Amino acid sequence: MRKNIKIGLFGFGCVGKGLYDVLLQTSGLRAEIVKICCKDKSKKRPIDLKYFTFDKDEILNNPEINVIVELIDDADAAKEIVFSALKKKKAVVTANKKMVAENLSELLILQNKYKSPILYEGAVCASIPIIRNLEEYYDNDLLKSIKGIVNGTTNYILTKMFKEKISFESALNSAQDNGFAESDPSLDIEGLDAKYKLNIILAHAYGLLIEPKDFINIGISRINSFDSNYANEKGCKIKLIAHSYKIDNNKIASFVMPQFIDKENELYGVDNVFNGIITESSFADKNVFIGKGAGAFPTASAVLSDISALTYNYKYEYKKLIQNLSCTSTDNFDIEIYLRIKNSKYIDFKYFQNITEKYESNDASYVVGTINFNTLKNTGWFENPDYSIVLKGLK
Numbered sequence: 001m002r003k004n005i006k007i008g009l010f011g012f013g014c015v016g017k018g019l020y021d022v023l024l025q026t027s028g029l030r031a032e033i034v035k036i037c038c039k040d041k042s043k044k045r046p047i048d049l050k051y052f053t054f055d056k057d058e059i060l061n062n063p064e065i066n067v068i069v070e071l072i073d074d075a076d077a078a079k080e081i082v083f084s085a086l087k088k089k090k091a092v093v094t095a096n097k098k099m100v101a102e103n104l105s106e107l108l109i110l111q112n113k114y115k116s117p118i119l120y121e122g123a124v125c126a127s128i129p130i131i132r133n134l135e136e137y138y139d140n141d142l143l144k145s146i147k148g149i150v151n152g153t154t155n156y157i158l159t160k161m162f163k164e165k166i167s168f169e170s171a172l173n174s175a176q177d178n179g180f181a182e183s184d185p186s187l188d189i190e191g192l193d194a195k196y197k198l199n200i201i202l203a204h205a206y207g208l209l210i211e212p213k214d215f216i217n218i219g220i221s222r223i224n225s226f227d228s229n230y231a232n233e234k235g236c237k238i239k240l241i242a243h244s245y246k247i248d249n250n251k252i253a254s255f256v257m258p259q260f261i262d263k264e265n266e267l268y269g270v271d272n273v274f275n276g277i278i279t280e281s282s283f284a285d286k287n288v289f290i291g292k293g294a295g296a297f298p299t300a301s302a303v304l305s306d307i308s309a310l311t312y313n314y315k316y317e318y319k320k321l322i323q324n325l326s327c328t329s330t331d332n333f334d335i336e337i338y339l340r341i342k343n344s345k346y347i348d349f350k351y352f353q354n355i356t357e358k359y360e361s362n363d364a365s366y367v368v369g370t371i372n373f374n375t376l377k378n379t380g381w382f383e384n385p386d387y388s389i390v391l392k393g394l395k
């Protein structure tokens, strides 16, 4: 039997208000917002103040409320709210990738112990229904890889840099002016947001539970006009890509890194704030998902879909984890990279297995070659902002 959903909503910002508007237009769904909890008592609200509270317990202790929708911008406070809700046997819907990625193991335990589900489609690529697909569609298919553009802000910045031939700084300013980047954009531009999303994907795609800190993320803040000119000359764009692929049966390579994308690649035309995901599997072959990865309505649509799923008691079964495929993470694989630095004397060529291109000038020097990922991790180049590293290809 379908359930009536009584929602306690946390957060009434971009996505929270988006969800409110979307719910008004979906009369078929048996769901209503009972109360909204926010933080700032002095803020003007676009709807009647009687709906608001500033005390989280007023929602968490309300027996009428059976679903908590958590849409706040503070991962620590979100963790407290979500953990408390699950313990009180309330179902949870959230779009908070940082909170989910950093606490996935504990969230699994809580769901099992208290028999209360948490759904988080909106946390990964907003409007693209990738988590539900990984859970349901690819259940019996053998996924070989899943990769893509999972962060709209960096895609917007890179698109601007390539289309308008402007610097990273100007493109970032434009993203901030248009509301696509936060005033502190580091989570996006350093690839952390993409890493949180990849972390969640790994659990649903391969049953791999690892900590976000255990794999590498390089963002786009080091990309300059020299790199984008190089890409243009090769007929490529640069995109920030979250990668995961099977090296052999149960070893998974995963990392976030800028990559040269040529015209043949399905992600070449995925520009601006759009996200794109490519899955490759043994029997289905290649599938491509493209959609808006951010914004009030695209994200609210995923949250709405999760709320709707709760009306028929849907929960993630973490099938790949249960199948016990024993996937483990590995850094022992080879990739081809482009490495640019001002002075080539700071490139130690011995780390490369082979070198296919080399260039030196007063402005910049670069080398293109194959390197083992583990070796690359130990060079110190990841940590040093003077080194721009862009993936050329997988080996």
Ligand SMILES: NC(=O)c1ccc[n+]([C@@H]2O[C@H](COP(=O)([O-])OP(=O)(O)OC[C@H]3O[C@@H](n4cnc5c(N)ncnc54)[C@H](OP(=O)(O)O)[C@@H]3O)[C@@H](O)[C@H]2O)c1
Binding pocket: 010, 011, 012, 013, 014, 015, 016, 037, 038, 039, 040, 041, 043, 070, 071, 072, 073, 074, 077, 095, 096, 097, 122, 123, 126, 293, 294, 295, 296, 299
């Ligand atoms: N924006 C997007 O496109 C997008 C896309 C995918 C996922 N998400 C995720 O969705 C979540 C919400 O993002 P957003 O863009 O809607 O954020 P936002 O516009 O900054 O709104 C944040 C809301 O959270 C409330 N809040 C903050 N701390 C709180 C606390 N301790 N208790 C109660 N309320 C609190 C704020 O209250 P006040 O109104 O009182 O300030 C505000 O209403 C985040 O996890 C984000 O990562 C966003």
